[in-house]
């Protein structure tokens with residue numbers, strides 16, 4: 001399968017789970033070749049039906065535990081083949097999950113993204129994107145930060161120089177297009193930037209970057225954490241998404257927006273993303289902890305707002321000429337699933353492009369609505385999602401995803417913390 005170098009002895013076959021991580025197994029190349037000729041490699045659907053602690057979610061009607069942990073078939077995507085630098089003589093492939101009958105598995109995040117990108121392609125639009133991840137480096141086994149926290153300080157960055165070197169070499173081998181690494185304003189907080197890529201590849205890169213950071217950290221006795229808010233009084237970790245849109249002629253659809261304040265495409269895209277931010281926060285901010293990042297004072301947006309070049313907006317427009325004009329969505333946390341996040345953005349853009357009436361630029365610039373401040377209210381908003389967005393993401397996926405978030409909320413509601421015991425006794 002693909003142009004596999006002769007020295008590759010095994011293949012790491014991976015697919016994204018619901019929580020933003022990758023799962024899979026190491027497989028002999030001959031098995032992949034045989035299975036690729038047939039339907040795919042059997043993998044249990046339980047892997048899309050467990051919570052972040054790997055406990056089976058018992059409230060899903062047909063998947064995982066309640067459906068007998070049925071088989072799905074993992075079909076490697078040959079375009080994703082690349083060396084995997086931390087396993088000798090191995091390469092990795094990302095794959096897509098299918099039902100045993102052959103249909104795409106509708107709750108598989110890579111399939112959800114494919115479906116949303118296809119819907120946009122139906123409108124003549126292709127998305128390019130880049131995730132800007134922040135993450136924290138802690139010493140292994142605890143919460144002691146691996147560096148001080150002076151923003152953009154070369155001295156802070158060099159405290160983790162060996163980690164940065166390993167990450168860079170992993171990113172090179174994995175062809176992630178790593179472009180910038182810098183220290184951010186909290187102890188152990190690092191930000192990494194990558195080059196923009198086509199939609200599916202951008203999500204693959206984001207998922208692999210998280211994996212590479214975790215592997216590189218481990219090599220140096222560290223732990224890379226993508227928890228959105230490890231400490232209440234310190235800056236949280238974001239996953240800002242920069243995205244640009246390209247038409248069938250290969251032109252940037254925002255090319256006229258800088259000169260024309262009432263540019264219709266600008267308004268459609270901005271409105272699509274803004275109007276659906278409350279409902280889709282559940283995807284951008286999937287856990288109890290996500291909402292602890294979304295508080296005033298940390299450049300993490302708490303309201304739906306949009307404008308040019310201002311980091312306090314949830315949607316920041318960067319109108320910089322015909323090739324680099326783009327939007328930045330600042331709401332997602334480092335804990336988001338990049339596939340689902342990009343699918344939610346694509347579904348929002350689809351909404352904007354197909355809406356009958358769109359606010360004018362003045363109304364958009366003044367738009368300033370509150371966003372969910374807790375997982376509980378995000379669940380309420382998600383239940384009110386637009387019917388078109390539900391269709392683009394897939395009704396089966398939306399129902400499944402909602403149940404997994406309700407599971408998280410219940411897990412939290414069934415927990416009594418030390419803080420409560422001390423404060424209220």
Ligand SMILES: NC(=O)CC[C@H](N)C(=O)O
Pocket residue numbers: 134235236237238293298299300301311330
């Ligand atoms: N780099 C920045 O703009 C800071 C973002 C901030 N750390 C957040 O959580 O959103």
